[in-house]
Amino acid sequence: MTLTRALIGALLCLAALSCATPSPNPTPEVTMTAQLRALPDHPSLSVVVQTGTEHFGNGLFTLTVQGDGALHLLQRRAGTPHNFTDTLSDDALTAFGATLAEHGFTRPRTSEMPREPGDTPVLLKLRDGDQTLFEANLWEADRYDDPDLDALLQAAEALIIEQVGDGGYP
Secondary structure (H helix, E strand, C coil), rough: HHHHHHHHHHHHHHHHHHHCCCCCCCCCCHHHHHHHHHHHHHCEEEEEEEEECEEEEEEEEEEECCCEEEEEEEEEECCCCEEEECCCCCCHHHHHHHHHHHHHCCCCCCCCCCCCCCEEEEEEEEECCCCCEEEEEEEHHHHHHHHHHHHHHHHHHHHHHHHHHCCCCC
8 A cells, every 4th residue: 555655656746747847839830931931041940851652653752951952852762772962042942942831831731541552651841950840741642632732742843853853753
């Protein structure tokens, strides 16, 4: 009985301590949208868009665009990684950020299950340094019912094709 009381007391103390510790405040969507609109003014931000399937078609693409203009594309195809890097001009970076802001990159979205066979996962992520400000795990077929998601994916695909792939997928 004494052991039970001691355990209950310890749990109550831990609960009180955890309540006293402030939880990190998530970055409001309005703030993230403003940061995207002025992406070149936020060099520590990075936008990540991941789509594709590693062992099918052109493979799995992970596009990372940083606020300083650095662009990195990791293409995984049949177990082989291919890395591409480039630097976006301020105008291209501003246009990309404006497109993301206009089409609600950080807007909450949900995907319903079950999915049709062959649908492809999509990851949208906004980071500030090591901190993830926003993350959404969606499905590519959602783009056909969500014009904003379609516009976001088209913007990422355009960078992959025009900036890295010289007019086609790498």
